[in-house]
Amino acid sequence: MTRTILSRRRVLLPWIVLFALIALAAIGFASLRPHGGGDPGRPVLKIGDQRGGAQALMRAAGELDDLPYRIEWAQFPAASPLLEALAAGAIDVGGVGAPPFAFAYAGDAKIKAVFAYRPQGPGVGRASAIVVPKDSPVRSVAQLKGRKLATVRGSAGQDLALRLIEQAGLASSDVRWTYLDNGAAKAALESGAIDAWSTWGSYVGIAVMENGDRVLADASGLPAQTGFFAASDSAIHGKRPILADFLARLSRARRWAAAHPDAFARTLAQETGLPFKVARFSITAYIGTAEPINDALVREQAEIFARYRRAGIIPALPDIRGAYDPSFNATALARRD
Structure with missing residues (x-):
């Protein structure tokens, strides 16, 4: 204990x-x-x-x-x-x-x-990412269809998600947008209230390097x-x-x-x-x-x-x-x- x-x-x-x-x-x-x-x-x-x-x-x-x-x-x-x-x-x-x-x-x-x-x-784009819990069954952006994706409305996180969603052949309406600030989104991810979180900067770094969350996709394959x-x-x-x-x-x-x-x-x-x-x-x-x-x-x-x-x-x-x-x-x- x-x-x-x-x-x-x-x-x-x-x-x-x-x-x-x-x-x-x-x-x-x-x-x-x-x-x-x-x-x-x-x-x-x-x-x-x-x-x-x-x-x-x-x-x-x-x-x-x-x-x-x-x-x-x-x-x-x-x-x-x-x-x-x-x-x-x-x-x-x-x-x-x-x-x-x-x-x-x-x-x-x-x-x-x-x-x-x-x-x-080197590394450009890695600090903008869609993050999921390490044991999440979601293994591709296409699998976000019908699932809850949290981000800040109109933010770099939302635009990243839109770019990756379109790249995966989905429409914006295929995901269930959940608009939260980054603090609330992290808590929601930990509690299971959302399935994924699109964010940037040190939020990605802490989620992956400190908490063991997993990057589903990032901006490294997109034009900066x-x-x-x-x-x-x-x-x-x-x-x-x-x-x-x-x-x-x-x-x-x-x-x-x-x-x-x-x-x-x-x-x-x-x-x-x-x-x-x-x-x-x-x-x-x-x-x-x-x-x-x-x-x-x-x-x-x-x-x-x-x-x-x-x-x-x-x-x-x-x-x-x-x-x-x-x-x-x-x-x-x-x-x-």
Whole structure:
């Protein structure tokens, strides 16, 4: 009995730490955390971030040193509340995946993507996966037909599931979508209330490496999607110089991470409390460099909108010509290492 209890504690501990950090992140939004000095006369850039995101990356790369402005970081547990805050004007800019950006823009959010990057290198796609319990009878994506699949609505997890479902010859309506945040989805998977969970990043790492869950399918066989930093119109026009400086620093930090993945993973593990192996696994989503926002990229993003429309996730296809702002390309792509 004692051994069973201890074993269960070892399984639960990483999730207790992870969800406690997420709760603290959500609380952190209520009190924006400054970086770059406390001079009230300096301009301020309010940045939305997710756990282990841009702040950890840029600190590890040394790109938060000697800022000519102040940064106020707002930490969010997922892209959806970050995008809501951005649309409401509570923050100026924030990092999100292409699918949640598309979902928010289709919901009439007044935002624009101003910086794009694409993960590259070994392991790309492994940190986005559909996870099932290790003893699940489900052995293929096709076997998800009629079963409960949990994810966050409009998230990278849902778009991954849609891509894999279509690849397996199923329609979106063939699965029973269960919309839960990541914490609730993990609990539902453990209890047997759902059959599978489509998620990303350290959630996949902990599920597989710490809890022994099984990856049913991941994104490693799919073309890598871009990630974005999205900004509000007011920040694009009213804070352009400091927004451009931030994006240049972010681009340099990504190049640094590509060259120093272990150093970045150590910083991420220290800041989040994640085991190093989970941090190292999850950073594959960040190992990549900036790429231009251009017509080819916009055409690629149109596929996400179309996929969401086919699945009934968005009510109509919006005009996306104004969703992607190429005016920061020169700044983001400049190499000043």
